Amino acid sequence: MIVISTVYDLKKYVIDKRIKGATIGLFPTMGYLHEGHISLINRSVEENDVTIMSIFVNPTQFGPNEDFDKYPRDFANDCKLAENAEVDVVFAPNVTEMYPNNYNTYVDVQNITQFLCGARREGHFKGVATVVCKLFNICMPHRAYFCQKDYQQVQVVKRMVLDLNMNLDIVVCPTIRESDGLAMSSRNVYLSSDERAQAVVLSQSLMVAQKLVDAGERSAKVLAMKVEQEIKKATLANIEYAEIVDCELLNRIESVDTKALLALAVKFGNTRLIDNSILEV
Amino acid sequence: MIVISTVYDLKKYVIDKRIKGATIGLFPTMGYLHEGHISLINRSVEENDVTIMSIFVNPTQFGPNEDFDKYPRDFANDCKLAENAEVDVVFAPNVTEMYPNNYNTYVDVQNITQFLCGARREGHFKGVATVVCKLFNICMPHRAYFCQKDYQQVQVVKRMVLDLNMNLDIVVCPTIRESDGLAMSSRNVYLSSDERAQAVVLSQSLMVAQKLVDAGERSAKVLAMKVEQEIKKATLANIEYAEIVDCELLNRIESVDTKALLALAVKFGNTRLIDNSILEV
Numbered sequence: 001m002i003v004i005s006t007v008y009d010l011k012k013y014v015i016d017k018r019i020k021g022a023t024i025g026l027f028p029t030m031g032y033l034h035e036g037h038i039s040l041i042n043r044s045v046e047e048n049d050v051t052i053m054s055i056f057v058n059p060t061q062f063g064p065n066e067d068f069d070k071y072p073r074d075f076a077n078d079c080k081l082a083e084n085a086e087v088d089v090v091f092a093p094n095v096t097e098m099y100p101n102n103y104n105t106y107v108d109v110q111n112i113t114q115f116l117c118g119a120r121r122e123g124h125f126k127g128v129a130t131v132v133c134k135l136f137n138i139c140m141p142h143r144a145y146f147c148q149k150d151y152q153q154v155q156v157v158k159r160m161v162l163d164l165n166m167n168l169d170i171v172v173c174p175t176i177r178e179s180d181g182l183a184m185s186s187r188n189v190y191l192s193s194d195e196r197a198q199a200v201v202l203s204q205s206l207m208v209a210q211k212l213v214d215a216g217e218r219s220a221k222v223l224a225m226k227v228e229q230e231i232k233k234a235t236l237a238n239i240e241y242a243e244i245v246d247c248e249l250l251n252r253i254e255s256v257d258t259k260a261l262l263a264l265a266v267k268f269g270n271t272r273l274i275d276n277s278i279l280e281v
Numbered sequence: 282m283i284v285i286s287t288v289y290d291l292k293k294y295v296i297d298k299r300i301k302g303a304t305i306g307l308f309p310t311m312g313y314l315h316e317g318h319i320s321l322i323n324r325s326v327e328e329n330d331v332t333i334m335s336i337f338v339n340p341t342q343f344g345p346n347e348d349f350d351k352y353p354r355d356f357a358n359d360c361k362l363a364e365n366a367e368v369d370v371v372f373a374p375n376v377t378e379m380y381p382n383n384y385n386t387y388v389d390v391q392n393i394t395q396f397l398c399g400a401r402r403e404g405h406f407k408g409v410a411t412v413v414c415k416l417f418n419i420c421m422p423h424r425a426y427f428c429q430k431d432y433q434q435v436q437v438v439k440r441m442v443l444d445l446n447m448n449l450d451i452v453v454c455p456t457i458r459e460s461d462g463l464a465m466s467s468r469n470v471y472l473s474s475d476e477r478a479q480a481v482v483l484s485q486s487l488m489v490a491q492k493l494v495d496a497g498e499r500s501a502k503v504l505a506m507k508v509e510q511e512i513k514k515a516t517l518a519n520i521e522y523a524e525i526v527d528c529e530l531l532n533r534i535e536s537v538d539t540k541a542l543l544a545l546a547v548k549f550g551n552t553r554l555i556d557n558s559i560l561e562v
Contacts, residue, residue: 007446102530104392105410105444110385129386130445137446163386164411165288165418249383 001083003090007098007138010091014052014140022049026141026168028132031055032072033081036176036184040145041085043173052139053082054091056098060106061127067270072189091139098134107133109156109163115250116152116263117274120240125156132157133164141168149175149183151263151276152250175275177203183275195268198234202264202275205230205242209262213279218255220244223262223279231266240265240272247278256281282364284371288379288419291372295333295421303330307422307449309413312336313353314362317457317465321426322366324454333420334363335372337379341387342408348551353470372420379415388414390437390444396531397433397544398555401521406437413438414445422449430456430464432542432557433531456556458484464556476549479515483545486511486523487558490543494560499536501525504543504560512547521546521553528559537562 004010017024025044029037044051055078062068075092082090107129112118118125136144146154158170176184181203182196191199205227212223227242246253247261256279263276285291298305306325310318325332336359343349356373363371388410393399399406417425427435439451457465462484463477472480486508493504508523527534528542537560544557 011446011448102392103444105388105390105441107445108387108389110387111383112385134444134446137448140448159383160386163384163415164388165292165415167292167418167421 001079001087001090003079003092005092005094005097007093010052010089010138011140013089014138017050018140023143024048024139024141025051025143025145026135026139027051027053027087027145028135029053029055030057030071030186031078032074032186032189033078034176034184034186034188036147036149038081038085039176040147040173041082041087043171044143044145045086047143047171048141050088051086052089052091052141053087054093054135054139056091056093056131056135058098058127058131059095060099060130061124063121063123066121067187067190072186091135098131106130107160107164109159112152112155112159112250115245115252116241116243117265118152120265125153128153129156129160133160133166136161136166136168143169143171145171145173147173147175149185149275151261155248155250181207183273185273187271187273190271191268195236195271198236199266199268199273201231201234201237202266202273205264206262206275206277210277210279213256213281218257218281220253220255220260223256227262227264231264234268236268238267240267242266244279282360282368282371284360284373286373286375286378288374291333291370291419292421294370295419298331299421304424305329305420305422306332306424306426307416307420308332308334308368308426309416310334310336311338311352311467312359313355313467313470314359315457315465315467315469317428317430319362319366320457321428321454322363322368324452325424325426326367328424328452329422331369332367333370333372333422334368335374335416335420337372337374337412337416339379339408339412340376341380341411342405344402344404347402348468348471353467372416379412387411388441388445390440393433393436393440393531396526396533397522397524398546399433401546406434409434410437410441414441414447417442417447417449424450424452426452426454428454428456430466430556432544436529436531462488464554466554468552468554471552472549476517476552479517480547480549480554482512482515482518483547483554483556486545487543487556491558491560494537494562499538499562501534501536501541504537508543508545512545515549517549519548521548523547525560 025048113125259280306329394406461481540561
């Protein structure tokens with residue numbers, strides 16, 4: 001495995017591989033790898049000749065009061081895990097390499113970014129779309145790997161790829177969970193042991209909702225209310241949103257007819273967790 | 282020469298050429314070709330194995346009160362001229378092909394779009410950057426050709442390519458002029474014969490400014506004033522702007538130290554003409 005830190009060197013590497021006919025998988029990350037990441041690496045290694053994993057904590061997707069500075073980082077351990085998982089290249093640019101002086105261009109996906117996390121994290125998805133667009137142009141992958149846990153992010157990236165006629169496939173991988181159901185996330189490390197114990201309510205409430213749908217409940221309002229009731233059993237939980245929306249456009253719906261997205265954002269202290277599931281009738 | 286109207290077919294064509302090792306030149310146009318266009322085609326044909334010329338009157342770069350509907354179009358004649366000039370492919374998508382239902386993604390280049398035309402044509406450069414980004418992803422060119430006449434557009438495209446790490450070179454070609462100096466433009470066809478006769482003041486005033494610089498004048502304010510005086514000799518001319526700005530950042534400057542951009546936008550009736558030159562000390 002090699003580590004590359006400049007755009008110039010990464011492009012040189014990729015162009016050489018492409019000339020030789022190799023297929024390239026890209027897995028964009030912010031580092032601090034856990035088993036969820038490893039499952040996406042495995043998928044890319046299986047499907048491509050070359051797997052590039054980027055590690056870049058992207059400042060433009062963090063708001064001024066968010067956790068950019070304290071976002072967990074462990075580059076040495078990430079490289080060890082990546083190498084064990086057969087990543088070929090870790091691309092780890094610094095902020096100046098990605099956003100040099102007089103940087104001025106942003107990719108803005110409208111409409112679907114008004115809802116859910118987009119409504120609460122101003123500019124977040126503009127930062128995401130911009131850095132992902134850059135990584136696609138730098139790494140020129142045939143396939144890029146994203147996790148279903150970041151459902152809205154996946155929709156934003158898919159919309160961008162479609163709208164801007166980009167030349168790659170987006171592969172969406174399932175959320176990987178701890179044994180009690182908590183979705184794996186680098187941010188779980190922020191949780192106190194009490195918070196960690198209670199955080200299981202996110203995945204539990206998703207299951208409660210599906211059971212209600214199975215029992216015949218169709219009202220989005222009723223389902224969202226029951227989900228909130230379930231989450232509130234955790235005394236340390238502060239609900240930011242618990243919404244049932246259209247799977248594609250992400251706008252609110254009245255009733256679950258065939259399927260719908262149930263998306264959650266819940267804070268425990270300063271730690272913001274998200275989770276989601278597709279409710280199916 | 283072949284004409285392709287879908288993104289799918291164009292990509293298929295390009296991928297085949299790229300696999301065979303061909304270099305690709307792209308010349309994006311809004312059609313209604315004149316000799317200025319032909320000079321850019323010639324340059325691309327000279328420098329690349331394959332030349333693709335796109336013809337697309339892009340609605341997202343026109344304001345609500347601008348001339349999208351009446352922009353001159355002559356597809357049959359454009360194809361004839363393109364074929365004579367040895368274009369390999371005319372890419373002519375319709376609006377729905379480029380902006381299908383639920384289209385939602387825009388590329389926004391900030392700062393340099395606040396000045397000159399960007400200050401007067403709201404959303405214009407967002408429309409330009411977006412469609413050019415799409416055309417680059419569809420046509421995958423090694424080089425793309427733009428004309429110096431649209432100086433601010435060139436700067437916006439260069440900024441986007443640099444910022445988003447796009448994989449191509451931007452080639453800037455000189456403005457081609459009628460024998461009396463008027464910069465060639467598809468919009469010249471709108472001019473009445475009186476307006477056409479007077480429109481020569483744009484290029485004349487550019488020459489006046491350079492002569493003043495040659496004679497020692499350095500004040501941007503004085504130079505702009507003299508240019509405006511020159512333009513006002515044309516009784517049908519309405520000046521939108523006549524500004525002396527930094528060549529890269531396009532913001533106003535006080536004095537011409539080494540070089541500067543002199544940019545003009547002048548209306549004759551409803552017809553808006555632009556021109557520019559680099560003033561050199």
